[in-house]
Amino acid sequence: MPHATASIVFFLLVSAVLVLGFTASRWQSGGGDLGHIEEWGLGGRRFGTWVSWFLIGGDAYTAYTFIAIPALMFGAGALGFFAMPYTVLIYPILYVVFPRLWRVAKAKGYITGPEFVRGRYGNRWLALAIGGTGILATMPYIALQLIGMQTIIGALGLPGHVPLIAAFAVLAAFTWTAGLRAPAMISIVKDLLIYITVIAAIVVIPSELGGFSTIFAKVPAQKLLLATPPPSSAGAYSGYATLALGSAMALFLYPHTMTGILSAAGPRVIKRNAVLLPAYSLLLGLLALMGFMALAAGVRSMPQFADGFAKYGANYAVPALLLNAFPGWFVGVAFGAIAIGALVPAAIMAIASANIFTRDIWTQFIHSPSHKGETLVAKIFAIFMVVGAVAFILAIPSAYAVQLQLLGGMWIIQTFPAVILSVFTRAFNGWALLAGWVVGIASATWLAAENHFTGAIWAFHILGYTLPSYIALATVLLNTAVAAVLSPVFHAIADDRGQDETTEADYA
Template identity: 55%
Template sequence: MHWTAITVFTGLFAFVTILGFVAARWRQGDLNQIQEWGLAGRRFGTVVTWFLLGGDLYTAYTFIAVPALIYSAGAMGFFAIPYTILVYPLVFVMFPRLWSVAHKHGFVTAADFVNGRYGHQGLAFAVALTGIVATMPYIALQLVGMEVVIGAMGIHADGLLGELPLIIAFLILAAFTYTSGLRAPAMIAIVKDVLIYVAVIGAIIIIPGKLGGYTAIFSAIPPEKLTLPPPPEGSLGSYSAYATLALGSALALFLYPHSMTGVMSSSSGHVIRRNAAILPAYSVVLGLIALLGYMAFADNLSAKPEFAEGFARYGANFAVPALFLDKLPGWFAGIAFAAIGIGALVPAAIMSIAVANLFTRNIYKAYFRPDCTPEAEARMAKIISLIAKIGALFFVLGLQQSLAIQLQLLGGIWIIQTLPAIFFGLYTRWFDPRALLVGWAVGIGTGTWMAWTLGFKSSIYPLVLFGVTMPGYAALYTVILNLAIAAILTPVFRAISTTAHQDVTEREDYA
């Protein structure tokens, strides 16, 4: 039991818990309205949005998994850096348009926009269902990240006693999210991001000094882990895998419901543009976080007896916590663990709110209670946010963690299939919604089949074209197929059917 780290972690966790409940009185609004509970009244300015999106996108699992991938796979793990750089020009160009039309028509979710733009409830349902299914394992992975940190501090007994800290954290998360809505993770994100910057900057100064400097660290890394392996003859090998992972992940990231929720809560399109310009600051921090994987490898942590149980239990995900325990003072390790733990609460809260918004607006209200009052709508959203967290907790406690990881792998492949309807819908109404729905179904089916052929252990599919093998991110390959089918079928559907699908938006709405 690392009591100093536990004490610091517990104190900071208690502080953000209080903040979560206090947030209900921050920028007060009627929390019995889904626009207020689920989007904080769309009143967040540049600074709060920056912290909220940073807390939303750079999660506890990012802090754990990116260095773990560097630790185990080497340079391939650095794809996360260019992908977080590629995404922000897309945000700068596209998402102010989405915010503008959503603000004009009161859209809360991406499925609201799709329904309004294409006048096709089936396509909107597909977008909503994809968002919900893709997000649920993402919530679970935040709890996985928290579980690794709790175990690293020495709290890893078997049975209910060992899971009790995670259950308590879940109850706290559920309570302040239900009470305060999106205001809670927005306020907590400020503390979380400050802690992460402090922890990372401290770690990259202290740890290399104890390992003999960066020259000694890189000298200890095998050459094959420092660069991508050259591709074999007749294949693009790791080069195409790296490039497609970066591009596909960039295209998918802001299609996730929690990313959309962060964008929709902004006070204007200008706030979104400013954030697209300054959010790459997090990419710098992510690059530093990734280097922790090399530091852990150079420290040869897996060979140290005191960490044997942790690596046996958590695998490479234990690399960063073990590095912090081995090389940082106990109190500073407590701050770093608190940053990771709170880094699980913020995105998990936003994700559960996003799932609740989707279910309530695009399934419950659309199919079961079209006449429900705003108060009933908000009440249902709060209940669904609790159910989403229970589902995530079930994944972590009741099932193998590998299942949550496999489903998250599928989540990226699935969520990108909503790209043609959303991204192209911001600029043109040319696509027929029925063609988009067929393209979506083919993309979902093909992507799932690709993952199945890989045993759900990877998303890099070896596509063969003209005798050349191009290993690449299945999500990118399948969304290209999705888009091609939608483009081919659009004139076909228009030729065989005269059904009109009403677009409630106008050109001026996108200004």
């Protein structure tokens, strides 16, 4: 085994955390009924400011992010730094939108975003579209977490798929018994390890490489800044800005992030977290720069890493940098942090999808079970999501997971008008929102296909001016315009404004 010490530390850390997952079932339960889906799937809405901080942080900043963003910096340069404005802009959105959504969800017992939409419009088909989008967008996202973990296991030189399957089998088991409390508890360990790793890396590696000025000096000029746009084009500028804004609008629409927020104990917990969570964005910014450190260290041309780069591409940049810079035991800690960083969001994604499947598909269209039956349906679907993701990764080349994830971001943002705008207005008609959703999904998929599912940006030509835009942002604007134009028309034919089960008092 080439990295014995690192592998042993890695194995001990991951095992300890998996054991911890099983102890979580009664943690912060306050004596609630664990057979109820609000307990299993939402932790009883009881998490305070600090648990929510770890949980949402561990949920939104995933292992894949920690590998892919530095990899993008390593490969494409400055463009990868869009992660900074992206993860800055999610917080004003969180602050303005989610305290209201939390209140109405609490008042009406909603545990998912689509449930709110159904209550608001009395339209289970619209809720089905929103919920289905969430589950479909989440599937490749879980798969990417596995890819993140696979890269780490591969970098340790451990053989085959056995460690990956074992870790996710245990994950499925504690998700079954402890529900959302398991990832909540694990996220505390995971985040502390990640902070330790990044702070150590940011102190040690630059001093080994001769300081930040030397690192930036070694980055090729075309990677250091965005290309200046040619005349009559917004060029890389609008691509960068729309990528940041569109990603920020999409983030909290994903089922796993929605679940993380709705599990908070109240609106003030959410508001305080809008102030405190940016600490993770700072962390991500420093991590992103590890892509440049990998460039400066020249890991790509080192013979011992040739195999890794051949196998994992730019995703191997951070693992190679850590292997090159640190002693074995610390590599074990760092890799353990990244691997555990895959388990936390994967568990929350499975639980969140299961909540949607149960509340918005099963009980609405198939069978309406008791409280206990509801939780059982959710648990079974959560296992299905985890097993499905593992099977997907083992059967299909990882490039497809990356492409599907790209598409998933463009799909999930199409739920923005129905979920986010509906928190503030009931001017839309439910069927008009559904029509907008169809137009948004279709146009986004079409443009992504024109890009061969590899590019997220499309150059729009408007009156001789070229305006490159993140496809997700352009198509959700079209979606919203369609919904806004059709709403008065549909209201005139069949007004659904009487079908709102929420009142203004539920939001305030």
